[in-house]
Amino acid sequence: MILLALANFWHSHFRANRKMLALFSASSFFNLAALAFLIAKISPQRYLSLSGTIPLHYNLYFGVDVFGPWWHAFSLPLFGVMVMIVNIVSAYYVYEQEKVLSYLLMVISCIVSIIVCAASLFVVLLSM
Numbered sequence: 001m002i003l004l005a006l007a008n009f010w011h012s013h014f015r016a017n018r019k020m021l022a023l024f025s026a027s028s029f030f031n032l033a034a035l036a037f038l039i040a041k042i043s044p045q046r047y048l049s050l051s052g053t054i055p056l057h058y059n060l061y062f063g064v065d066v067f068g069p070w071w072h073a074f075s076l077p078l079f080g081v082m083v084m085i086v087n088i089v090s091a092y093y094v095y096e097q098e099k100v101l102s103y104l105l106m107v108i109s110c111i112v113s114i115i116v117c118a119a120s121l122f123v124v125l126l127s128m
Helices: 002-010 018-041 044-049 070-094 099-127
Strands: 053-059 063-069
Touching (some): 053 070, 063 070, 070 099
Antiparallel strands (some): 053 063
16 A cells, blocks of 8 residues: 555656655755754753753743753654655645645645744754
């Protein structure tokens, strides 16, 4: 079943569309950039010597209001990848009937990835 779906994807017009490929590449780039930045800047050795928690959320009115273990910061890129996968699969299945909806799903995936990358940057800046 999965091999048949991959074979259909490989020979589809969806994969050959340059706009879809560009949006997928941008979304993947921002998700990987967020993950790489977190891996480079947040190390477990640094936070095991402290209380083991890092600030995860900053509120303008109250300052840092959510603390958590260092590995909770990695849920941001995971969320971005999950949104990307759901949107790509959805866009693939509606591409032949509704191209505009398919483009919209891919643009939303790219926007979410940019927001995830920015949020990862802010989490790292808060933890320094």
